[in-house]
Structures are given as structure tokens and as C-alpha cells.
Amino acid sequence: MNLGLLLLRLLLAALLFGHATQKLRGWFGGAGLARTGAVFEGYGVVPGPRMALVAGVAELTGAASVAAGLLTPGGCAVVVGTMTVAAASTAPGGFWALKGGCEVPFLYGAVAACLGFTGPGEWSLDHVLGLTWQPAPAWGAAALAAGVLAATVPLAGRAKVLRSRRESPEPHENP
Numbered sequence: 406m407n408l409g410l411l412l413l414r415l416l417l418a419a420l421l422f423g424h425a426t427q428k429l430r431g432w433f434g435g436a437g438l439a440r441t442g443a444v445f446e447g448y449g450v451v452p453g454p455r456m457a458l459v460a461g462v463a464e465l466t467g468a469a470s471v472a473a474g475l476l477t478p479g480g481c482a483v484v485v486g487t488m489t490v491a492a493a494s495t496a497p498g499g500f501w502a503l504k505g506g507c508e509v510p511f512l513y514g515a516v517a518a519c520l521g522f523t524g525p526g527e528w529s530l531d532h533v534l535g536l537t538w539q540p541a542p543a544w545g546a547a548a549l550a551a552g553v554l555a556a557t558v559p560l561a562g563r564a565k566v567l568r569s570r571r572e573s574p575e576p577h578e579n580p
Contacts, residue, residue, distance in 0.1 A: 410526030411474075417516050418472035421484065424513070425464035428457050448494040449566035450559060463487040471520065474529020478538055478548040481521035485552025488514030490559050514552070521548035 427435020436444065438461070442454030450456045463483050470480020491510035498505030522545030524538050525531050531538065538544040 407526040407528045410520070410523065411528045413516065414471050414474060414520060414525060414529075417484075417513065417520070418468040421464045421468035421471070421513060424509075425461045425468065428464075429461040445494075449563040449570070450490065450494060451562065451566055456559065460487055460491070467517065471517065471525075474525030474531050475534075476536070477525040477529065477531050478521055478544045481517040481545075482548040482551040482555070484517035485514050485521070485549055486555035487552075488517070489553055489556035490563075493556070493560055494563065518545065518549050518552075521545035 423433050426432040428441045429438055431437030431440075435441070438454060438457055441457040441461075442452075444453070445451070445457050445460075446453035464487055467480045467484035467487065470476055471484065488510040492507040492514060495505060495507040495510065498507070500506045500508055500511070502508040522542055524541040524544070
């Protein structure tokens, strides 16, 4: 079980690292901060460049925590929160990533939530430091709740932006 948890943590962390550096640095075919910020603006997550920076840093922080198995419930909460905002923003495209949907952030957030419920295993810095996070289901529920609660702030801002876009009349060209 410990090997499986270690491999799962490292895989999720590697994917989060790639996801974050696509935003922050344009690595792995990513858009970089300015263009990702413009995409965020389109989703109603404003100000786009600043929120893209926050998302990228949160993803890197969560990735580091998950990879090391250090302060695991907190790292899982960070990932759950960030991916909740990402999933909500891409949900209008449906579920599957092929159609621009929320499949990828949903999966990353779900894996982080599952790790919150299981704990990082014995092959982790939490274990070395004597941080047992028992009972694990309670810590998993706390991580899930904290992540979703943290996501409500940017999601409320997004809802306000989208509502104002719907209510404002479209500019018309004069002939």
C-alpha cells in the first residue's frame, strides 16, 4: 500500500507541476501567464493575470506538499480548492476535456481528495515527522471542506462578473 500511495502522490504532483508551469512559464506547450490570464478573464475569473498567478502558485504548492507527503491534508485542500475553481470554470464545456470540459481539473481534485482521506502512507515526510493525521477520514473531510470553502471566494467573484456580462447590453455598431 505504501508504494501505491507514493506512486499516486508523485504522479499527481508531476501532473500538477506541468499544469502549473504551463500557466506560469509557458512550459509543456502552455500559454504562459499573460495568455492564461486572458483565458481566465474569459471565464470571468478576474483579474485574469493575477488569478492565473495565484492558481499556478497554488498548484505548485499543492504539488510540493503532495509529492513530499508533508502537511498532506493542507496540500490536498490547496489542490481541491484550485481544481474546484478550474472545474467550475470549464464545466460549461461539458465533462470531457476533448470538448473543453472539466475532466482534467475534476480528476486532479478528486485524486487529491482521495489522498486526503487515505493519508500519504508511511513513505512520506508526515510519517517521518510523526504527523499521523488520524483519523484519516476526518482529516480528508476537513481538507475537502477547506478546499471547497476556499474556492467559494473566486467562484463568487466569477459569478458576479458573468452576471454583469449577461445584464449589460451588447454594444451595437452605428451604420
